[in-house]
Amino acid sequence: MATQKQIAPTVSAKKVRGEFVKKVKEISGQNLQMCYQCGMCSGVCPAAADMDISPRRIIELARLGLEDEIANSKTVWICASCLGCTVNCPRGFDLSKVMEAIRQLTLRKNVDYVRPEDIPPEDRAKLPQIAMVSGFRKFTG
Amino acid sequence: MNLAYYPGCTLKTKARNLEEPALAAMESLGFKLEEMDRWNCCGAVYSLAEDDLIRQAAPVRNLVRAKKQGKDELVTLCAFCLNTLKRANLLMKQEVEKRNTLNSFLDEGVDYAGEVKVTHLLEVLRDRVGWGLLSQKVRLHLRGLKLAPYYGCTLLRPREVAIDNVQDPIILHSFLEALGANPVGFPESTTCCGSYQIVRGPSTIVEYARRILRSASNSEAEGLVLTCPLCDYNLGQGQKELLRLGNTFKEMPLFYFTQLLALALGLTADVCHFELNYGNPESLLREKGLLSRVESLSTSGGPK
Amino acid sequence: MSRQKKRKTPSAPPVKAVGTEVVQVPANLIPIYIMGKRYEVPEGYTIMKAMEYAGYKLIRACGCRGGTCGACSTVYRKPGDYKLQVALACQKTVEPKMYIGQIPFFPANRAQYEFNKLSGAPEEVFKLYPELFRCVACNSCTKACPQGVEVMDAISALKRGDIATAAQLSFDCIQCGLCTSRCFGELAQYHMFQLARRIYGTRVVPKAQHLAQMVKAVNEGRFDDILHRLTKMSEKELKELYEKREIEPVETGEQWRPKSKEYLLGE
Numbered sequence: 216m217a218t219q220k221q222i223a224p225t226v227s228a229k230k231v232r233g234e235f236v237k238k239v240k241e242i243s244g245q246n247l248q249m250c251y252q253c254g255m256c257s258g259v260c261p262a263a264a265d266m267d268i269s270p271r272r273i274i275e276l277a278r279l280g281l282e283d284e285i286a287n288s289k290t291v292w293i294c295a296s297c298l299g300c301t302v303n304c305p306r307g308f309d310l311s312k313v314m315e316a317i318r319q320l321t322l323r324k325n326v327d328y329v330r331p332e333d334i335p336p337e338d339r340a341k342l343p344q345i346a347m348v349s350g351f352r353k354f355t356g
Numbered sequence: 357m358n359l360a361y362y363p364g365c366t367l368k369t370k371a372r373n374l375e376e377p378a379l380a381a382m383e384s385l386g387f388k389l390e391e392m393d394r395w396n397c398c399g400a401v402y403s404l405a406e407d408d409l410i411r412q413a414a415p416v417r418n419l420v421r422a423k424k425q426g427k428d429e430l431v432t433l434c435a436f437c438l439n440t441l442k443r444a445n446l447l448m449k450q451e452v453e454k455r456n457t458l459n460s461f462l463d464e465g466v467d468y469a470g471e472v473k474v475t476h477l478l479e480v481l482r483d484r485v486g487w488g489l490l491s492q493k494v495r496l497h498l499r500g501l502k503l504a505p506y507y508g509c510t511l512l513r514p515r516e517v518a519i520d521n522v523q524d525p526i527i528l529h530s531f532l533e534a535l536g537a538n539p540v541g542f543p544e545s546t547t548c549c550g551s552y553q554i555v556r557g558p559s560t561i562v563e564y565a566r567r568i569l570r571s572a573s574n575s576e577a578e579g580l581v582l583t584c585p586l587c588d589y590n591l592g593q594g595q596k597e598l599l600r601l602g603n604t605f606k607e608m609p610l611f612y613f614t615q616l617l618a619l620a621l622g623l624t625a626d627v628c629h630f631e632l633n634y635g636n637p638e639s640l641l642r643e644k645g646l647l648s649r650v651e652s653l654s655t656s657g658g659p660k
Numbered sequence: 661m662s663r664q665k666k667r668k669t670p671s672a673p674p675v676k677a678v679g680t681e682v683v684q685v686p687a688n689l690i691p692i693y694i695m696g697k698r699y700e701v702p703e704g705y706t707i708m709k710a711m712e713y714a715g716y717k718l719i720r721a722c723g724c725r726g727g728t729c730g731a732c733s734t735v736y737r738k739p740g741d742y743k744l745q746v747a748l749a750c751q752k753t754v755e756p757k758m759y760i761g762q763i764p765f766f767p768a769n770r771a772q773y774e775f776n777k778l779s780g781a782p783e784e785v786f787k788l789y790p791e792l793f794r795c796v797a798c799n800s801c802t803k804a805c806p807q808g809v810e811v812m813d814a815i816s817a818l819k820r821g822d823i824a825t826a827a828q829l830s831f832d833c834i835q836c837g838l839c840t841s842r843c844f845g846e847l848a849q850y851h852m853f854q855l856a857r858r859i860y861g862t863r864v865v866p867k868a869q870h871l872a873q874m875v876k877a878v879n880e881g882r883f884d885d886i887l888h889r890l891t892k893m894s895e896k897e898l899k900e901l902y903e904k905r906e907i908e909p910v911e912t913g914e915q916w917r918p919k920s921k922e923y924l925l926g927e
Contacts (some may be wrong), residue, residue, distance in 0.1 A: 265563070296401065299509075302515060343584075345437075350555030354555070396812060628690065
């Protein structure tokens with residue numbers, strides 16, 4: 216696990232009942248209260264080593280409506296949607312959908328994470344088509 | 357026996373070495389993989405957003421067209437496509453409101469509710485051919501080939517679309533055993549290769565590759581057996597990047613399961629297109645004396 | 661497009677000048693909406709003619725007037741129907757209460773390349789147009805095509821590296837840009853297709869051997885003599901020659917040959 220970023224956010228009822236939480240629930244279709252913070256997801260995640268905020272903590276931040284703290288972390292962007300977390304969660308909670316929901320909230324504001332022109336031309340020629348298509352689906356709106 | 361086949365975009369160019377041996381091998385087993393008409397890109401990944409229907413249009417349209425063409429099953433070779441098509445299929449089966457919206461939007465003239473079954477070639481080999489029959493058809497036993505079956509994510513996750521046990525799959529192991537090879541299990545055989553992160557550059561997947569390769573080589577595997585063109589690319593690029601960063605290790609040749617199938621059934625190596633593989637798998641095969649036996653099989657009038 | 665010129669009688673029937681006489685020609689006028697404004701235009705007119713009748717001077721969204729240049733891309737709706745329909749203004753006749761808008765220009769991405777330096781491999785298309793892979797196969801492009809091109813299928817072919825199919829499917833494309841205007845992934849389909857067709861025509865399709873032979877024969881001066889003689893003939897001589905020419909019969913097979921084989925190649 217990467218050294219986790221220490222954060223001291225201000226939790227408020229307004230944030231918990233705010234738009235961000237509602238939208239994450241709606242887009243992911245998940246009941247964020249199901250998570251009991253066991254950390255199984257973080258243990259299984261192959262990208263956790265590079266994450267400043269672990270998957271487990273992202274769920275906690277998400278249900279507290281701490282949008283800015285999530286936005287300042289790279290967690291959802293280095294997630295590879297491998298579904299290791301989803302399949303290992305003892306509560307059957309689908310984290311991959313929560314990660315997607317958080318990504319979508321940024322992408323739908325017309326803010327892309329990857330631009331096609333930033334991929335070096337030699338890579339555009341070599342990358343398998345499934346990489347290009349899936350990359351653009353996950354990283355562009 | 358004819359099987360309706362969905363190739364996907366990658367198999368026609370980058371992953372010819374996955375498709376061509378498969379078509380030839382299945383033909384020799386009495387199965388014709390017949391490409392379906394008018395297929396489009398399936399979208400590669402399943403959209404995980406509940407309210408996103410537009411990205412479901414791509415995979416669902418293929419399934420509707422398969423139904424219109426009178427197919428009740430669609431076989432795929434690409435693990436990525438399998439996952440996307442199978443999940444989209446489940447959506448059409450289980451979520452009525454979304455099904456109605458998609459059917460109306462697609463306007464293909466036929467309503468679809470998940471009637472077409474989506475299968476992977478490995479399932480066909482296990483369930484339709486059977487490992488016993490397959491090993492009887494083997495003309496070149498891949499003896500001495502210690503290969504690590506690498507499953508990756510898409511054939512096993514989520515549970516609803518898994519083609520085998522999610523935590524302890526054996527389908528590739530059994531496949532390799534049927535061909536006479538030694539499957540070498542290793543702890544990271546179902547860990548992700550990094551998937552689409554590769555579009556952000558090779559540095560993004562180097563740790564994923566390192567984890568998998570180190571685990572496979574610690575288990576004394578001499579090569580990896582893959583089912584997915586993206587895993588193939590990432591594990592190949594990963595090795596290149598690790599070498600570039602100054603790591604020293606014995607390179608791990610990468611095989612597609614279909615190439616091993618074709619060889620074991622006595623087909624010539626040229627249908628396998630090993631020149632497209634990473635890590636020079638031909639030299640490993642030669643080392644085990646397998647390629648020369650393939651050549652002699654073909655001169656003695658074996659199947660081409 | 662210039663603003664409508666002021667008219668004293670907005671619904672006056674069209675006039676036709678015959679010689680120096682001005683003749684009133686009765687016509688059935690139907691209402692259409694151009695950019696939200698209602699006009700009475702003669703039934704049977706194309707959208708383009710109707711717009712000009714209404715007083716618009718078309719300096720954009722107007723070109724060949726023959727359905728081939730792709731300038732006059734038009735989107736329209738009928739009352740009570742949410743569906744968007746597409747047409748070429750120079751080809752489509754007006755329908756009552758048609759609600760039209762035009763797209764004279766759409767800022768589509770056109771990659772810069774030196775064609776002669778391309779080998780024609782599909783990877784080159786991927787390099788020049790990486791946004792090709794943003795396509796989600798939603799089919800909005802196909803629905804927006806006034807030429808009936810199966811745009812999505814052609815893009816799908818490009819994605820899998822099949823330049824020949826993309827070129828063949830996009831044969832009728834006139835580069836009007838409507839597909840790009842509706843594209844979810846912001847692809848410039850028609851630019852990608854043009855590249856595909858150029859590659860197909862120059863690198864894939866077999867070269868016509870007889871063309872090369874003919875060019876060679878011309879360069880070798882095989883036809884210089886007869887051309888020279890023709891240019892020196894008088895009008896009377898030319899007319900005579902023309903009237904006496906041998907005409908290929910209407911119904912004839914591949915074996916027919918003219919009496920004089922002097923200028924046939926390879927015989």
